Amino acid sequence: MFEKEMTPSQRVHAAVSFQEPDRVPFFLLLTMHGAKELGLSIRDYFSKAEYVAEGQLRLQAKYRHDCLYTFFYAAVEVEAWGSDVLYVENGPPNAGAPLIRQKEDILSLSPPNVDKAPSLIKVLRTQEMLKAKVGSQVPIIGVVISPFSLPVMQLGFDRYIELLYENPDLFERLMTINEKFCVEWANAQLRAGATTICYFDPVSSSTIIPPDMYLRTGFPVAQRTLAKIKGPTATHMASGICRPIMDQLALTGTKIVGVSGAENLGALKKSSSGKVALMGNLNGIEMRRWDAKHTEEVVRNAIAQGGPGGGYILSDAHGEIPFQVPDEVLVTISETVHKHGQYPLEAGDRSGSDGTEQR
């Protein structure tokens, strides 16, 4: 037992180093809930860095979790490229129609200047304010959409899949442009105060493309990009399956992989232990209607599957907890981790089978 409670940063660092900290670290990857805390609409909340910084601080104090999450919404990047952003009352702002109308437009595409794009400046300002407030006590998570996954919003999903199969030259050209932007965007966030960059890469998951295609495409893109990001990275599959490519993910240089709720956490832990830490894999969509008993069961099971030996951060599977998830569920998740996630883990929480249907 640890005599003194670790800081969130110490706890996360130990876990990612495959050591058992004082308790299992947990990230509540909350974006829109800050608006509720401040009594603002989602649109108003994301209009000012001050609101998001204050929202994140309040959420971290309220739920006593182990990070500050500076992810605004996925479309914040394509907003900087010139795309429309569509707001809804009850969910994340979404990217509008794809900004690349013809595939050939890729030839004349140029990335935005990170320091001059208003949507990105707000994120950087948020990170600066949070860093000034918490110093090195709490991890500040910055986010990039991978160069390989960003084209879903740039081109549209169907045209991007066709590009992957049918236009290798244009694909490579687009990756060169996107990689440059992604590296600049990630490093700007690290300079602003982010301690870790979450590299969202769902298109690389085996849910979206076959593993052999990943080896030829998303994998070398990730290797090149992560090598140029001047800080630690966590790769998130945003609910996509990753087991078939876990060995390759570990070779990209990432420290953590965010895994799907459809995969068996215990089996993934065995195959990845010592190579990459895991983050996940609570089902955020179902979480809306969990009662306290079920919430505790699910969290204790995740701790049992992922917790032994460190190398695990409990979180949702998608990287963004839906706005509809009630505070009571989040409180129960927090209380359960604080009660049952203390190392050494309780005997009943050291191993177990969840019995749920998982790949």
Place this chain on the structure above:
Amino acid sequence: MEIEAFIHALLALDRLRAASILRELADRFTLLEVTEALIIPALSQIGERWARGDISLAEQYMGGRICEDALKPLLSQQGAIRPSQPRLGIVALQDYHLLGKKIVLSCLRSAGFAPRDFGQGASATALVEQVATERIEILFISTLMLPSALAVKSLRSMLDNRQLTTKLVVGGAPFIFDSQLWLEVGADAMGKSAGDVVRILAQLTGESANV
């Protein structure tokens, strides 16, 4: 019929082989027979493989597109596969960036159906008008985000207020991650993969397994 060979051709992106299989069969059978005995089982099996995690969404999408392309010349020669069919619609509700609707549309067209395509990014309010105007009997709704899935509930309510009995078939990530969600939003059916659409159509119309 050569279901396995056809599936292999679709997943290997072998357009020539897929077209050749269809042409050879179309010489001996009607297009409806080819559709029911080959195309529908093949696309259903591909959908099941995706749902099991054996193939990727990209493979399913490209396979469906190749199937649709291979069928086009035969349709232009022989005309519509199903001259009589329910009035179908398809839409990506609120979202612009999803693949599911394209895959479902491809499956429906390859199975001989001609759904009215209401595009992507549609709001529930605008959709009600289109459904009423087009007298849609069955509407396929693809979603990517949870708010879009929850918007189906509003759509159902607006349809009910207009006394429109359009049946709603939903699919997409939120419904896969929460198996109770389709019931909560008042849908009539939920497809786990695009391969389910013909079976669901049969259930909703009370027709035979291949409609």
